[in-house]
Amino acid sequence: MRSLNWLATRNGRVSAFFFLYLAEGLPLGFAVTAVVTQLRRQGAGAAEIGAFVGALLLPWALKWAFGPLIDTFAIKGLGRRRGWILASQVMMALTLIPLMFIDLPTQLSLFSAVLLIHNCFGALQDVAIDALACSTLAQSERGVASGAMLAGATLGQAIGGGGVLFLSGFTGFQPTFLFVAAAILLVTLFIALPMKEAPADAPAALAGSRLSAAVTALHDSAVMSFRSLLSTRGAFAGMLFALLPMGAMCLGLTLQSNLAVEFGLKDDQIGLLQILGTVVSVATCVLGGWLSDRWGRRRAMATFIALTSLPVGWLAWEMQGYGWVMPRPAGTSAAPASLIAAFLVACFFYAAFQGLVLSTRSAIFMDVTDPRTAATQFAAYAALANVATALSATWQGVAIEAWGYPVTMTVDVVAGLLCLLPLAFVSTPRTIDAEVTGDGGAAGRARKLALALGVGCLAWLPAWHASAQLGALLPIANTFFSLVFVCAALFLFAGTPLLGDSTVLRRSRWLGLALLAMELRRFAGSSAGGMQGLAGVPGLALDVYLYAVPLLAAGWLSALTRRPQLTQGRGQRPVSVGADA
Structure with a gap:
């Protein structure tokens, strides 16, 4: 062997x-x-x-x-x-x-x-x-x-x-x-x-602890990713594009399996549906890449994203017409044969259009990636796209129970079209120099990103105060604010090191950890009067934490935007804060 x-x-x-x-x-x-x-x-x-x-x-x-x-x-x-x-x-x-x-x-x-x-x-x-x-x-x-x-x-x-x-x-x-x-x-x-790998393919000898070297490499990779995502307008637009759902996504996530079970399909029928849909998607992946080379990347991607909305919107209309709105336990009611047929047709067309999107998405990420940091930057885009998929799966599950299938699918269609806004600005650098040094607008983009994240953290305060009134919408709001807190934490970890100020770095990292710890709210019960506590922490103390950390983060992010050299890295020439995106 x-x-x-x-x-x-x-x-x-x-x-x-x-x-x-x-x-x-x-x-x-x-x-x-x-x-x-x-x-x-x-x-x-x-x-x-x-x-x-x-x-x-x-x-x-x-x-x-x-x-x-x-x-x-x-x-x-x-x-x-x-x-x-x-x-x-x-x-x-x-x-x-x-x-x-x-x-x-x-x-x-x-x-x-x-x-x-x-x-x-x-x-x-x-x-x-x-x-x-x-x-x-x-x-x-x-x-x-x-x-x-x-x-x-x-x-x-x-x-x-x-x-x-x-x-x-x-x-x-x-x-x-x-x-x-x-x-x-x-x-x-x-x-x-x-x-068998080549004998020379072995780790180089490192001075000091290998664990310390790995942590340093992870830190440097995060900073490099942040710098590359802000280096040009196209790269920054690519980041926003990756963070948004690329077209309607629900028929590629759990909603399809939910409906298949509720409609009475047997396991072998669901398996056949998944296998055939996969084959169709793979075939159109090849077609999508070929078409994007000939039509132009943005035009092709906008077309493909719009196409994913058609089967989802049509199936939502059909389900509303048949009165199949809220989830039903499997086997409690028979779905009409015509509704099942509509579901199968929608799934196959969706699989075909999703294949077009997936192949073109990878090509777009390659287009806006800096050749010097190709692996790091492309991996960052892929990671952000995975975040968007995970969040979509989470909020759609909550929305199905709160709103029903047709409304969830309609919101999914609208949310999927939002990515067309940053797509309009996704482009490759116009000059060779821009690929190497950036276009001079990184500071302005970093300021705007910090301000937007600060506003997002600030918006948490009234949303959490009115959580009792939000009712079934609270889990959906929680999903959105989880994205805000995680992105703000990543900004504090990977963005502020570019300042070169050890005091700022240290405070930003602690605040970033505090923002990540905001996810613990999901494991504590809540009521109109506040939190019920978590692992021995009194409810009042937890409530104070949930109000104080986002408020501090909003103030700190706002203060960072007023620093004179926000995106200056070590060994680089200063970048003017006045530079715009």
Whole structure:
């Protein structure tokens, strides 16, 4: 077995990355399609399922943080990247086994926590595979290898989702955990284990602690990402574009599985729907890239985004006409055959249009990426896009229970069109100099971003004070403010280091940690009178914290905008604050 080295030949390398990405797609398809279908069939609510999927996607939004870890450490004797792949795949398989013994949906929180750990190893594996691809693939191989990776990930999702649903009809659902774990281990045994990295591909000797070096590299990567995202108007618009949902998204998330169960589709029918939709999406991915090269990137993307609205809007209209508004328990009422037909048609057209969007999105991110920081900046865009997907899954689950399907789908259509605003400003630098030094407007963009985040933090105060009046809208508002607090914290971590002032850096980091801790509010009950407390912390103290931290953050972000050299990095010439975007 160990005499076979997949990395020794061109065909071997392409095949290896196909199967490695297949192992990566398996658990994702399993969780988002197969597990979600079973949760809905067993009575879990749309909000629970939305929060479940949103939490599972978070490790993929943070996978950029694994890069410095993989670059700094290596498992002795296994290779710099291969060791991480082997360890990640084994842990992915092992963390699936305990899930067989967790009762759903009564222990959904425990199930979600274990699956979240599983997805952390999945994201770690993804970063290690990409790093291995960059170091082993020749320039002439990268195009076909990228296509093989996409095909492998898509096939893995289809097997883990639709394939598992087919299998569950014969074995029941619990044994399918073993099937997914065994499939991952087969790739480990026959692909990852026989691979051999070049002997020279080993971590360089580092002075001092490797952990300290990894933390420093993570810090530098965050600062570099921040600087590159502000360097040109196109890069900044690309950041806003990535943070917004790119077209209607609900038929690509949990809403499709919810409706399939409610309409009475069997597991094998849902599996077939998912597999065929995946095939259609892969085919249109190729078409979307080809069309965007000929029509122009922005024109093609705007067209494709608008197209995703059509099947979602049409299905919302049909459901409203049939009176299928609020979620219904599976099996309690039969859906008309014509409504099921409309659902299937909408799903297939949506899959086709989503494939067009996905391929063009990657091309747009490449267009606005600075060649000097290509890996860092592109990874940042991908991470922000994953954040948008996770938040969409979360708020849509809450909205389905609060508003019903037609209204949620209509809001999804409107929200999906908002990304057309920053898309209008997404463009490549006009000059070669702009690619290297930026266009001179980074300071103005940083000021505006700090002000916007400060206003967002300030808006939390009246929203939380009126939380009792918000009622069912409170979870949706919470999702929005979570995005504000996380973005503000990232700004304080990665933006203020460019000031070069140690006092400012230290205070910003502490305030950033306090903003991240605002997420603890989700684990404490609330009432019209305030918080009920958390882990021994009195409710009054927690209430004071929830008012004081956003207020301090708003004031601090406002103060940062008045500093004379907001985006000056060490060793760089000062940048005028008066420069505009």
